[in-house]
Amino acid sequence: MNKIILLSAFMFLIIIGCSSAPETIPDNKQTTFLTNGIWLGMLPCADCEGIDYQLNLKNDFTFKQKSAYKGKSEELFIDEGNWSFVSDSIISVDGSDDRKLFLVTSKDLILLDQDGNRIESDFEEKYHLHKDPSTVSETNEVEEVKPVIAVQETIEMNWQHYQEKFLSGIDFIARGNEPNWNLEIDFEKLMSFATMDDIKINTPAVEGIKAQDSDVTLYRAKTDSGELVITVIRDNCEDNMSGEKFPYKVRVEAKKSADVNYKTFEGCGKFLYDMRLYDIYVMEEMTGFNLKKEKLMKGMPTFEFNLTDMRFGGHAGCNSLSGSINVIGNKITFGSLMGTLMACPNMKIEKAVVEALNQKTVTYSIDKMKLAIVSGKTKMVLKKVD
Numbered sequence: 001m002n003k004i005i006l007l008s009a010f011m012f013l014i015i016i017g018c019s020s021a022p023e024t025i026p027d028n029k030q031t032t033f034l035t036n037g038i039w040l041g042m043l044p045c046a047d048c049e050g051i052d053y054q055l056n057l058k059n060d061f062t063f064k065q066k067s068a069y070k071g072k073s074e075e076l077f078i079d080e081g082n083w084s085f086v087s088d089s090i091i092s093v094d095g096s097d098d099r100k101l102f103l104v105t106s107k108d109l110i111l112l113d114q115d116g117n118r119i120e121s122d123f124e125e126k127y128h129l130h131k132d133p134s135t136v137s138e139t140n141e142v143e144e145v146k147p148v149i150a151v152q153e154t155i156e157m158n159w160q161h162y163q164e165k166f167l168s169g170i171d172f173i174a175r176g177n178e179p180n181w182n183l184e185i186d187f188e189k190l191m192s193f194a195t196m197d198d199i200k201i202n203t204p205a206v207e208g209i210k211a212q213d214s215d216v217t218l219y220r221a222k223t224d225s226g227e228l229v230i231t232v233i234r235d236n237c238e239d240n241m242s243g244e245k246f247p248y249k250v251r252v253e254a255k256k257s258a259d260v261n262y263k264t265f266e267g268c269g270k271f272l273y274d275m276r277l278y279d280i281y282v283m284e285e286m287t288g289f290n291l292k293k294e295k296l297m298k299g300m301p302t303f304e305f306n307l308t309d310m311r312f313g314g315h316a317g318c319n320s321l322s323g324s325i326n327v328i329g330n331k332i333t334f335g336s337l338m339g340t341l342m343a344c345p346n347m348k349i350e351k352a353v354v355e356a357l358n359q360k361t362v363t364y365s366i367d368k369m370k371l372a373i374v375s376g377k378t379k380m381v382l383k384k385v386d
Helices: 002-018 030-035 159-167 348-357
Strands: 036-041 049-055 061-069 076-085 090-094 099-104 108-112 128-131 172-176 181-186 190-197 200-204 216-222 226-238 246-257 265-271 280-286 303-305 311-315 320-328 331-334 361-367 371-373 378-384
Touching: 049 090, 108 172, 172 246, 181 246, 181 265, 190 226, 190 246, 200 216, 200 226, 216 348, 226 265, 348 378
Parallel strands: none
Antiparallel strands: 036 049, 036 128, 049 061, 061 076, 076 090, 090 099, 099 108, 108 128, 172 181, 172 265, 181 190, 190 200, 216 226, 226 246, 246 265, 280 303, 280 378, 303 311, 311 320, 320 331, 331 361, 361 371, 371 378
């Protein structure tokens, strides 16, 4: 009898896990890193415009979900709990008030009914959740996740996602929640704005108008598809879903050509840059100098760029140097450099380095582990420290 029961249960799991075989992932250890992150969707609603739904699945198998009923109430409903695999391709999200089942596919999470079956509806696509790609890092090897106590709301950001965007030509990105929206700007080509529901506007890139008395820039563009008014404000901003911190607050006023009024969206943004700059580099060449390690007290000049805190540190062969930096695209703006006051036999190189960087905006490029910095007529070539 026990064998019959076990066999029936086993067949039940097989039926659920294989009901959509082409879309499923066969191993829950492999799906762990695919499921973790923030999932976004607009679920169907019987008495409202739609449920703006956000699900944050965390590495410790806890979750946080937020729901907003569009057109019915401005109240935000928040629930937390645990999530787990109930089969190789289905996860259970157990909150304080309800339990949701999701099918894990190669691209989406699909909301199922309470029996683990696909929901038959004319709005079937609205049961799909799509991952915010910037909120989780992918790895080639997936280690078994050990339960730990959650100590903070933030999760690991996907730097690879930002790097790919930068290399594809995107200079600035922004996003917001409730409802979910995304903005991408390539200052040489295009501004692209989209929401999860019905707005998608692309315009040619335009030059920003800077305020005279504050760090605020306005971008205004109009095409046949609609209009965008984008305000970028230099002020600390935190994504209220993922906890990611941004250096800019962003307001987007969007209007489709058929609409009379603008819709306003608020969120956070950042300028992109080459993430490979975040490292330690040793100088190999500098315009006007024949660099030799033995002639410098501390050896070859060494630069370190900390892009988390936007700080620069290192030395130019003698005194230690440090200061603030701001990196936007392929430009680095150095603040006032501070240093120790040692006297060394050869100070010419240090003087030239300070003159080239102190309170200057320079251009940089990275190729094959080598960093090139150009300040006026001075060029420095540095090699990444292994």
